[in-house]
Amino acid sequence: MALSSTGADTTGVGPSPAPRPNRGLLPLLLAGNTAMYALYVGVPGMLLALQIEAIDPAEKVANFGLVSGVSAIFATVFNPVAGALSDRSGRRNPWILAGGLLAVPVMLLLGGVDTILLVTIAWCLGQAVMNVYQAALTSVVPDRVPPSARGRASAAVGLGLPIGSTIGALVGAAFSEDYRTGYLVFGAVVAATAVLFTVCARERKTPAKAPMPVRAQLAAFGSALKEHDFRWAFIGRALLVLGYFAVAGFQLYILKDHTELPAGLSAEAAVAILMPVNGVAMVVSTVLGGWLSDRYDRRKLFVGASAALAAVALVIPAASTSWTAMLAFSVVNGLGFGCYMAVDTALVTLVLPKAEDAARDMGVLNIANAGPQIVAPFVASLIVSASGGYTALFLAAAVLSVLGALAVRPIRSVR
Structure with missing residues (x-):
């Protein structure tokens, strides 16, 4: 769910401190991530789901799972590769x-x-x-923000x-009958x-790195996971x-096929209600979580507790x-997930193995974001098909969140 980097070195040899961030950097980070999440939520969460349903309504769950899973493979591959390339170039912008x-x-x-195959290719x-x-x-946070301010930067x-999700849901709902324009709006916002x-x-600009042989590059991607604390941070993020x-x-399909909506409320309109509710809860918990984790220097406590709260929400x-249950879910889930993402990002930047490989290693961590998205659609569609509904899916997701909460306990170098 993210230019020379800092982090806690688990070998005991820490990197040099990051310079003071540029004035205005945190608002720019907020704007950049807001645009990104608006597209990530509005496109697959609304426009893509509606487009796939329009192409083949009977197989929408299976087709959506296929498109989401295959495209997530591209996310998994391109994220660490792009991070390594920016490391080598010495530039991020x-x-x-x-x-x-x-x-x-x-x-x-x-x-x-207008076919599932072409939708898959385009979304890839x-x-x-x-x-x-x-x-x-x-990579901006570990590169330009000192460890003492990581919680605030990660909160930004x-x-x-939450802000991007809300914008994405509202824009997606506004253009639910006009996919082409909606997609173009999202692209234009990210570009601007x-x-x-x-x-x-x-x-x-930092000194550019010399090219590495392909085999050495592949080995380097996995080297971060050999570090004990980074590995457990990776596992916890992947599970949640x-x-x-x-x-x-x-x-969208849950609202159409599982939730008893009030008369006159469409699933598309329900999404446009739930996302702002969820977003407000996430804003509150993100700001408080980031600030409190800085003040008390307790990252693991906040990460574990917020992951456990996310599990409660799923029940x-x-x-x-x-419909009341879905509203309650949106609030509690927003509180848990918002705090988790803010504080866990700060935690991860403190367990990066090497400062000079920050973008590459953050890219490896982002496999924990993108990789599960490969598995999630397939697993979810299988659970829904086998159980005949979404109840079992919520319970399975709750178990995964609990395991994610427990995964931060073995981390040693961060409290």
């Missing part, structure tokens, strides 16, 4: 700009296709360019999720934000994200199919 600008033609292409390209953008943008990044960020957030996206990816719609 050009990669942010390139990924943002390419979002426009790719979204235009996605809006113009969308995932590719957006993860080039994301990999460089994610984390706020992009990329231009704003690269113009206003100056960076000092798997549970989250198993449910979140099918939200609510499993126990009741009412």
Whole structure:
């Protein structure tokens, strides 16, 4: 769910402190992540789901799972690769700009296709360019923010999720009958934000790295996972994200087929209500979680507690199919997931193995974001098909969140 980096070195040899962040960097991080999450939520969560349903209503769950899973493979591959390339170049801004600008033609292409195969190809390209953008943008926090301010910086990044999700849901609902224009709007917003960020957030070029043989590069990607604390942070993130996206990816279909909506309320309109509710809860918990984790220097406590709260949230719609239950789920889930993403991001930046490989290693961590999205749609569609509904899916996701909460306990170098 993110230019020279800092982090706690588990070997005891820490990197040099990060320089003081540029004035205005945190608002720019907020804007950049808001635009990114608006597209990530509005496109697959609304426009893509409606487009796939329109193409083949009878097989919408299976087709959506297929498109989401295959495209997530591209996200998994492009994120660490783009991060390593930006490390080698010694620059981040050009990669942010390139990924943002390419979002426009790719979204235009996605809006113009009308078969499942072409939708899959177009959305794969969308995932590719957006993860080039994301990999460089994610590296800003470890690169330019000192450890003492990581919680606040991560909160700025984390706020992009609730705000972007709300914008994405509202824009997606507004253009639910006009896919092509909706896709283009999302692409244009990302492109404009990329231009704003690269113009206003100056960076000092770091020395470029010498090219590495392909085999050495592949080995380097896995080297971070040999570090004890980074590995457990990776596992915890992967488990929670798997549970989250198993449910979140099918939200529109859950509202159509599982939830008892009030008379006159469409599923599309329900999404436009739930996302702002969820977003407000996430804003509150993101800001408080980031600030409190800085003040008390207790990252693990906040990460574990917020993951456990996310599990509680998932039990609510499993126990009741009412609209009230979905509203309650949105509030509690927002409180848990918002705090988790803010504080866990700060925690991860403190367990990065090497400062000079920050973007690459953050890209490896982002496999824990993108990788579960490969598995989640397939697993979710199988659970729904086998159980005949979404209750079992909520319970399975809750178990994964509990395991994600427990995964931070073995981390040693961060409290």
